[in-house]
Amino acid sequence: AQTVTQSQPEMSVQEAETVTLSCTYDTSESDYYLFWYKQPPSRQMILVIRQEAYKQQNATENRFSVNFQKAAKSFSLKISDSQLGDAAMYFCAQQPMGNQFYFGTGTSLTVIP
Amino acid sequence: DVKVTQSSRYLVKRTGEKVFLECVQDMDHENMFWYRQDPGLGLRLIYFSYDVKMKEKGDIPEGYSVSREKKERFSLILESASTNQTSMYLCASSRLPHRQFFGPGTRLTVL
Numbered sequence: 679a680q681t682v683t684q685s686q687p688e689m690s691v692q693e694a695e696t697v698t699l700s701c702t703y704d705t706s707e708s709d710y711y712l713f714w715y716k717q718p719p720s721r722q723m724i725l726v727i728r729q730e731a732y733k734q735q736n737a738t739e740n741r742f743s744v745n746f747q748k749a750a751k752s753f754s755l756k757i758s759d760s761q762l763g764d765a766a767m768y769f770c771a772q773q774p775m776g777n778q779f780y781f782g783t784g785t786s787l788t789v790i791p
Numbered sequence: 792d793v794k795v796t797q798s799s800r801y802l803v804k805r806t807g808e809k810v811f812l813e814c815v816q817d818m819d820h821e822n823m824f825w826y827r828q829d830p831g832l833g834l835r836l837i838y839f840s841y842d843v844k845m846k847e848k849g850d851i852p853e854g855y856s857v858s859r860e861k862k863e864r865f866s867l868i869l870e871s872a873s874t875n876q877t878s879m880y881l882c883a884s885s886r887l888p889h890r891q892f893f894g895p896g897t898r899l900t901v902l
Contacts, residue, residue, distance in 0.1 A: 682833075684833075687831070713890065715893075721895070722893055722894065723881065723893040725891075728890060769833060769834065778849070779824075779834075779836070779891060781826075781833045781834040781835075783833040
């Protein structure tokens with residue numbers, strides 16, 4: 679069974695500082711995709727970053743980067759230079775080589791001005 | 792930009808009513824999904840569809856059915872709404888193996 683665990687229900691960060699959101703997952707697949715999605719309050723869920731499991735290099739999108747540890751089945755999201763607009767619920771997700779996505783329970787990020 | 796729209800942002804229904812939630816995407820995606828989102832439980836997959844008239848059960852299909860008569864439209868049906876189906880419902884579409892595009896969600900309250 680595929681499971682995705684986000685152990686931090688809530689996190690907070692000072693504006694302009696760096697924060698890391700944790701995610702671990704369990705899978706027997708060797709190939710899969712990992713994702714971080716962002717859901718701002720009352721707004722649509724959008725993709726933040728994506729990582730293919732066969733790639734060793736960590737994905738980066740501007741201020742967002744991941745630390746992908748395949749052996750440890752860990753996929754954390756680092757947000758640098760945090761901005762007020764980063765405040766949202768963040769979901770980690772895994773997609774084996776098929777259609778279905780598996781989501782974690784989410785981490786609510788607060789950005790303190 | 793991909794657009795996924797859902798028929799209602801907020802919906803209030805009574806126990807026992809039949810409820811239709813509509814989702815439309817404009818990018819010719821083969822795959823469409825219905826999730827429900829509850830605090831502390833994340834997103835749980837109800838049903839998904841690979842193609843027109845095709846459907847697959849997700850993790851929590853009980854109490855729900857779906858219809859996909861056209862590629863761009865995927866409907867979620869609550870045959871007889873119950874209070875435990877009060878939730879946020881999210882529709883998504885994708886083209887394998889890429890990212891999912893989400894709709895704005897429908898917050899359903901069943902009284």
